[in-house]
Amino acid sequence: MPETTPFHDCLTPYNETGIWKHWSGYLVAPRYQYSTTAEYYAIRDSVAVLDTSPLFKYRITGADCLRFLETVMVRDITQCAVGAAQYTCWCDPDGFVLQDGVIMRISENEFWMSSAEPSLRYFRATAAELGIQDVEIQDVSREYGILAVQGPHAYSVVSQLTEAVDAMGYFELAETEIAGCPVLISRTGYTGDLGYELWIRAEDAQSVWQRLIDAGKNFNITPIGLEALKMARVEAGLLLLGVDFESARFAWVDAQRESPIELGWRWMLRKPENDPDDPRQFIGRAAIEKQINERSNRWTTVGLSIDWHDYERVYLEAGIMPPKHDLYCESARSVYRRGEKEWDYAGYATSFLFSSILKKPIAIAKLPNDLAKPGTEVDLEISIMHKPVNVLATVQRMPFFNPARKTQQPTSALTSEQPLTGKISS
Amino acid sequence: MNNDTHYDAIVIGGGHNGLVNAAYLAKAGLKTLVLEQRPLVGGAAITEELIPGYKFTTFSYALSLLRPDIVQDLDLVSHGLMVLPMTNVFQPGFDGEYMFLGPDSDVNFHEISRFSAEDAESYRDLSHIINRVCHALKPLVDKIPPNSVSQHPADLAEMADLNQYMDDLPEDVSAMLKKFTQCSAGEILDEYLESDLLKAQIVSSGIIGSRVGPYSKESGLVWLFHKLGEYDGVQGEWGFHKGGNGGFTQVLARAFESMGGTIRTDAGVDCVLYGNDNGKEGSDKKVTGVRLKDSTEISAPIVVSALDPRRTFMQLVNSDDLPADLVQAITDFKFQGTASKVNFALSAIPNFPGLDGRSDIFTGFTNIGPSFDYLEEAFADCLAGRFSRKPFLDCCVQSTVDPDMSPPGKHIMSCFVMYTPYQLADSDWDSERENLGDTVEATLEEFFPGFSQLVEHREVVTPLDIERVVGLSEGNIFAGELFSPQMFLNRPAPGWNQYRTPIDGYYQCGSGTHPGGGVMGGPGKLAAKQILNDHH
Numbered sequence: 001m002p003e004t005t006p007f008h009d010c011l012t013p014y015n016e017t018g019i020w021k022h023w024s025g026y027l028v029a030p031r032y033q034y035s036t037t038a039e040y041y042a043i044r045d046s047v048a049v050l051d052t053s054p055l056f057k058y059r060i061t062g063a064d065c066l067r068f069l070e071t072v073m074v075r076d077i078t079q080c081a082v083g084a085a086q087y088t089c090w091c092d093p094d095g096f097v098l099q100d101g102v103i104m105r106i107s108e109n110e111f112w113m114s115s116a117e118p119s120l121r122y123f124r125a126t127a128a129e130l131g132i133q134d135v136e137i138q139d140v141s142r143e144y145g146i147l148a149v150q151g152p153h154a155y156s157v158v159s160q161l162t163e164a165v166d167a168m169g170y171f172e173l174a175e176t177e178i179a180g181c182p183v184l185i186s187r188t189g190y191t192g193d194l195g196y197e198l199w200i201r202a203e204d205a206q207s208v209w210q211r212l213i214d215a216g217k218n219f220n221i222t223p224i225g226l227e228a229l230k231m232a233r234v235e236a237g238l239l240l241l242g243v244d245f246e247s248a249r250f251a252w253v254d255a256q257r258e259s260p261i262e263l264g265w266r267w268m269l270r271k272p273e274n275d276p277d278d279p280r281q282f283i284g285r286a287a288i289e290k291q292i293n294e295r296s297n298r299w300t301t302v303g304l305s306i307d308w309h310d311y312e313r314v315y316l317e318a319g320i321m322p323p324k325h326d327l328y329c330e331s332a333r334s335v336y337r338r339g340e341k342e343w344d345y346a347g348y349a350t351s352f353l354f355s356s357i358l359k360k361p362i363a364i365a366k367l368p369n370d371l372a373k374p375g376t377e378v379d380l381e382i383s384i385m386h387k388p389v390n391v392l393a394t395v396q397r398m399p400f401f402n403p404a405r406k407t408q409q410p411t412s413a414l415t416s417e418q419p420l421t422g423k424i425s426s
Numbered sequence: 427m428n429n430d431t432h433y434d435a436i437v438i439g440g441g442h443n444g445l446v447n448a449a450y451l452a453k454a455g456l457k458t459l460v461l462e463q464r465p466l467v468g469g470a471a472i473t474e475e476l477i478p479g480y481k482f483t484t485f486s487y488a489l490s491l492l493r494p495d496i497v498q499d500l501d502l503v504s505h506g507l508m509v510l511p512m513t514n515v516f517q518p519g520f521d522g523e524y525m526f527l528g529p530d531s532d533v534n535f536h537e538i539s540r541f542s543a544e545d546a547e548s549y550r551d552l553s554h555i556i557n558r559v560c561h562a563l564k565p566l567v568d569k570i571p572p573n574s575v576s577q578h579p580a581d582l583a584e585m586a587d588l589n590q591y592m593d594d595l596p597e598d599v600s601a602m603l604k605k606f607t608q609c610s611a612g613e614i615l616d617e618y619l620e621s622d623l624l625k626a627q628i629v630s631s632g633i634i635g636s637r638v639g640p641y642s643k644e645s646g647l648v649w650l651f652h653k654l655g656e657y658d659g660v661q662g663e664w665g666f667h668k669g670g671n672g673g674f675t676q677v678l679a680r681a682f683e684s685m686g687g688t689i690r691t692d693a694g695v696d697c698v699l700y701g702n703d704n705g706k707e708g709s710d711k712k713v714t715g716v717r718l719k720d721s722t723e724i725s726a727p728i729v730v731s732a733l734d735p736r737r738t739f740m741q742l743v744n745s746d747d748l749p750a751d752l753v754q755a756i757t758d759f760k761f762q763g764t765a766s767k768v769n770f771a772l773s774a775i776p777n778f779p780g781l782d783g784r785s786d787i788f789t790g791f792t793n794i795g796p797s798f799d800y801l802e803e804a805f806a807d808c809l810a811g812r813f814s815r816k817p818f819l820d821c822c823v824q825s826t827v828d829p830d831m832s833p834p835g836k837h838i839m840s841c842f843v844m845y846t847p848y849q850l851a852d853s854d855w856d857s858e859r860e861n862l863g864d865t866v867e868a869t870l871e872e873f874f875p876g877f878s879q880l881v882e883h884r885e886v887v888t889p890l891d892i893e894r895v896v897g898l899s900e901g902n903i904f905a906g907e908l909f910s911p912q913m914f915l916n917r918p919a920p921g922w923n924q925y926r927t928p929i930d931g932y933y934q935c936g937s938g939t940h941p942g943g944g945v946m947g948g949p950g951k952l953a954a955k956q957i958l959n960d961h962h
Contacts (some may be wrong), residue, residue, distance in 0.1 A: 034530035035513045037658065038789070045510055045668060046829045153829065218834035220826065308498045321561060324659030356658050357508060359497045 002027045005053035006145035006205035010213075014223045023226065024116075026054040031225035036326045037356050040231045042222035043191050044357055047151035049212065050224050052190075052197070055114040057144055058123070062135040065109050068127050070280045073103065074260055074288075075268045078280075080105045085171045085186050088268060089260055095287030096248035096257035097265075098122070099241060102188055104173050112184065112199070114146065116241045122249075126283070145205045147212065150195030150232075152403075153219040155410035158185070158196050160215040165196060170407040179207040190229060192236020194405040231328050234353040234364060237303060237398025239263060243330045244301070244350040244364050259284075261291050262366070264301040264398070299347055300372035303400055304335070306361035306380060307392040314391055318384050327354040327361070335365050336379040336390060346371055349380060355400065362400050363393070371395065430688070433459040435728040435957070436716055438695045438742065439897070439936065441469020442671075444732030445678035446950030447935040447957075449500050451728075452685035454958050459724065460687065461716065463694035463897065466672075467679050469732075470896045470903065471945055473672025477883050479833035480771040483670035484887060485896060486903070487767075487822055487840040488512065488791075490655030490664040491946040492674075493568060499951075505680040506673070509665035510827045511657055514790035517627040518873045520797070522780050525623050526787060541621035552618045555602050557661045560654050562599050565591075567654055567941045570952050571914050575921030606650040607910055612640035612798060614649075622797045629801065630793050630820060631662075633844065635903045635943075637764045639805030640798050644909045651908050651942060664791070666827050671945060694719040698729050698742045700929050711747060713931035728931050728957060732950070734898055734905035735759050735918035735938040739927070748928050755919035759912055759938075763889035763901030764808055766846040768866040771883035772837040775823065776874035788826045794819035794873060804845055811851025813862055817869055818844045836882070841866055848889040848900040855890035862886055904943025905936050914940055925953035926960075933957055 003026045017034060020027045028051065033039055042048035060069065069077040075088040082105050089100040101115035123137045149158055158165050164176035164185055173186035181204035189195035200208045213221060230240070239245055248257040260268055269288070270278050291297050315322035329352040337344040349363035363380065371378055374397050379390035433456075437448040440462030452458040466472060470485040489509055497507060513529040525541065527534045531550070538546040572584035595603070605614055611632025615625040629640045632649030639645070657663035667674040679689060696717045703712035715725035731738040739748060739756045775785045795801050795818040804814035820842040825832040832838045843866055850858060863886040870877040889901025898905055906912055917923050918938045925933050935953030937943035 033513075034528050034533060035511060037511050038513050038529070041510050041827075045508065045827075156834075218829070220829045309495065312494075316561075316564070319561075321557065321661070322659055325657065325663075354658065356511075358503050359494065359507070359658075 005051050006200070006202040007051045007053060007147065007209055010206055010209040011051060011223055021226070024054040024056070028054060029223075029225040030227050032223050036225075036227045036231070039222060039224045039228035040356065042220065042224055043151050043193055043228060043232045045152065046220040046222065047149060047153040047157050047216055048191075048222050048224040048228070049216070050148040050150065050229055051145070052114075052148050053145040055116065055141075055146060056118050056120075056139070057141045057146070057199075058113050058115070058120065059138045059140050060111040060113065060123070060135065061109060061138075063109060064132045064134040065111060068130070068132045068135040069103070069111060071130055071132070071282055072123070072126060074265070074282060074284070076270045076278060076280060077103070077105075077111075079270065082107055083172055083174065085173055085188055087171075087188075089265060091260065091282075091284030091288070092248045093283055093287070094248070094257070095259045095284035095291060096251070096254075097245060097260055097263060098247050098249050100239070102186075104184070104186055106173075106175070106184070112140075117247060143202055144199045145202055147198045147200065147209070148189050148191075148195060149198065149212065150189045150191040150193050152194055152405055153216075154193075154195045156219050156412045157212065157216040157221060159412050161211055169409075179204070179211045181208055183208060190236070190238055191232040192238065192399050192401060192406060193232065193403060194410055227328060230351075231353055231355070234328070234351045234362065235355055235357065235399065235401035237364070237400060239301065239364065240351065259288055259291055259297060261288065261297040262299055262301065266292070295369070297369065299366040299368055302365055302367055302372050302374075303396045303398040304349060304363040304365045304378070304380060304393040305396045305400070306363065307394065308360045310392040311361055314382070314384055314389050320385070324354040324361075328352070333363070334381040335367060335393070336381065337371065338377055338379055346378060357401060364398070367395065430459075431722075431724050433457050433688075433724065433726040435459070435730065436461060436724060436726040437730045437732055437935070438698075438716065439469060439732030440464075440467030440679075440689060440691070441732055441896075441936070442471045442675050442678060442945055442947055443935050443937060443950035444469070444730070445675060445682055446496055446500070446947040447730055447732060447954045448687055449678065449682040449685060450951060450954030451957065452682055452687035453500065454954075454962070456728070458682075458687045459726070460682065460689045461693045461695055461718070462689065462691045463719075464895070465691050467689055467691065468672050468675035470892070470898060471671035471675045473670035476885055477771060480836070480838050480883065481670055481672075481831045482769045482838060482885055483672065483824065483840050484769065484885070485767060485892065486671045486945050487666075487824070487842065488664045489667055489671065489674060489945055490652075490657060490662070491944040491948075492655070493946055493948050493951060494656070495568065496947045496951055500678070500681045502677050502681055505677045505684065506668070507677050508668035508673075509657070510668060512664045512666050512790040512822070512827065514787065515627060516787040516790070516792045517623060518778065518792070518794065518796060519623045523623065524778065524781070525627060527627075538621065538624060541623060542619070545619045545621045545624055548618045549624070555598065556650070556653050558596070558599050559602050559606065559650065560661050562595050562603070563654060566914070567948060570925070570956055571923050571940045573921055573924055574915040606646040608643065609646045610641045610643050611645040611649040614646055626795050626797050626801060627793050629798065630795055630818065633801065633805075633818070634820065634842070635765050635844075636907055636909075637762045637808065637845070637847070640801050642805075644907070647910055647913065648908050652944070654941075655944070666822065666824055668828055668830070670824065670831065674945070695742065696721075698731070698929070698932055699723065699725075700743065700747075700932065703930060711929040713929050728933065728961065730933040730935050730953060730957065732936045734761070734902070734936055735934070736761065736899040737897065738934045738936065738938070743929060743932070752919050752922055752928065755922075759918055760907040760909065761848070761900035761902040762907065763848040763892060763898070763903065764845045765901070765903055766813075766843040766862060766889060767885075767887040768841045768843055768863055769885040769887070770839040770841070770881050771832070772823075772839055772880040773882050774835075774880050775826070775837055776839070776870070776877050776880060778874055785826050788823035790822070792819075792821040792823070794821065794869060808845030808847050811847060811849065812853075813846040813850070813858065813865070814844065815865065817846070817866060819866065819869060821870075841870070846889060848893070855888040859886045859888055859891075862888060905938035906943075908942055913942065917942065925949075925956040
């Protein structure tokens, strides 16, 4: 039997479709309404609430926890202040990514983190191997549920529940109380929009949920499922483990393993070129530095913007309507070099989406370095009437959609009215 | 304010087609000016905050027909385009009955089966054949139509191509297309369906904005026209722009200005200036600019009218300077506006007995028009020269989709109202305006008991108001009826359907040109293509 999250009973009445799927052994809704796109727009136009409780959650404490984390994590954890969070990844000694996740610094020597796959034994074994003794890693996955509240009105809603978000910047966090229950709030999310994530004790789930829904009622707060979330995350250029990359831990061959450089995460490295100021000997550093210095990364992860006219044309020529609505695919599609040679294989796209807000298809792809420059034109293979057909795509930087509100200081719709047009009498 | 007196191109009218046209011209490098008589651009696609926090879509209120290539060509997304899906249609019937159709075809199947198991199945057949007809017409909608009058070999060849294209259509598609152009929507629906409630819901697309009833023969084409749109590739689906259609035209204005274009508001045009140009082949008149109502003259070798055909040919220029057959065609061009808007600010969401507290029924269109008889009766009033005592209403509570349309917890409701003939037999619209508002409110009260108590503010927009404020002749929302004799090859007149006019350099780009009205942008885009073809 699948597990249920602490919010399952709260969410069940919203699930019009009756469809549930499994996420890490928990029941979650792929969507609640019949229209995934309508759910998706809650993220971009009003406010969405998503249950991400199936994530694995760890608490890392102890006098040596900082030393442990600076050795394990690719990003420099010493740069993460108390009250801040980091999106980071960790690698094997060959510099291949094991996982990514968000880590939050609660106090000098206390960190909380979430990740998609289990890492308890890995962290504990690594600490032992490194001889770091005063670090404790606890699995608190079952003790907490997580709600992601995302969208332009996320602040309008959450600010009714706590003042803690008033001055909270992007990737900052605070411990607070909602409905008398302790809640950890971070200004983070997987949508590329304004939003917060709330860690709530499992026993408090229903009380906090009710307060949140009451506060969101006038802002069209909408429970969303994984499908809408995934649409948003592609637009945000956020990679998904198991779709856009595999964990090196369970790879069979190196072609399935990728370095942070190959995943487009070079920004995670502080002054990467043999930085003498960065004393950390984090796991995989030597291999990653070698890859940077020798420019030996095998590919780069880039965004592809599919040419709208070309996409329409190939379907119309086949006499059928181009599929667009609610279109999100995780199956790989080949990418070819454009030139004299036909079907000149170059790489592949992992996630493919018809972006409703951008009104065009987009994809996340792995391309050799010479094709990875923004503006480069490539061919993306799609299947039309069971036959492979190429459409024109252009390499572009991610994110595809990056609203200013994601990082700006938000204002509440309850306190500020910004008229769209002037008052004109007719 | 930019006070230049010379431009490469001047577009008269800052509605959506004027802005689209101007943006294409500016993108091609022309120094382009848009002149708008009102203090804000948008024409019939505006959003007005009549009372603080409540944003009214005064006139047009939804999007579907907007040509998708315009979005890409003008990079509208980066200027804020955001079209939210309207996923549901709610159709109240008599005695508490209703039909609620949504985005899932299987759910719809079961919903329709409550009324007729056979209808549930035929609904799919009907949708499929309509999709195929629309698909076949798509290339024609997005192209400058051929000239059916000209004997020029190139035009004759284009007409031959068109005839060939139509001949090559699959037989069933061709037969259905013929039905749409020759039969009423009611007749076609009778052939496929038996449920009156379902048929009445569908036929709303066949009568909307037009002086036709369910069984008027022109309603087939009106219906087909409204199915030509799409939402993300789903044929016939509608969306709601963030901030209303005014939000959309603001996006167009930003796109135009980002391309270097200039907008002047409060700049009504008195007339188009032109002179004799006998040296020029084919035309003896050549445009030189415009004169504003304040007598300012602005010169340009290209002047484009985004106004309706009557204003383009009979008001901005002297019709004596035009060929008699064109003047006759424009004189005969039917406007006869029959639609009004009543917009409400509501203190809460209306309640439908039996679906108490359900706000999801309002996230798309709510259609009041429960049967063919109801609609025919409403139309009979129109023919008698009075507004329908039991009107057809097409309502949207847009704040259920976009919470920024109203203060938190409050709502706005846009009601499209028919029939309200421009010419009233025994009264005038200044006398009848609030009577119409009362009638609409009473109708809503009947289907949503307690409705009147929710009303905080009401705005009534009659055909006369549409004409006065927007400038659309007789208040016709499409800038001229969508009837066969004034569509495609004949919009607005045979031989003058390619955006040119008899005056060299003077063009037309409003909804009164191909492909037509409905916030398509197609006329603006295709006119720009023609202008750029002629001048580059």
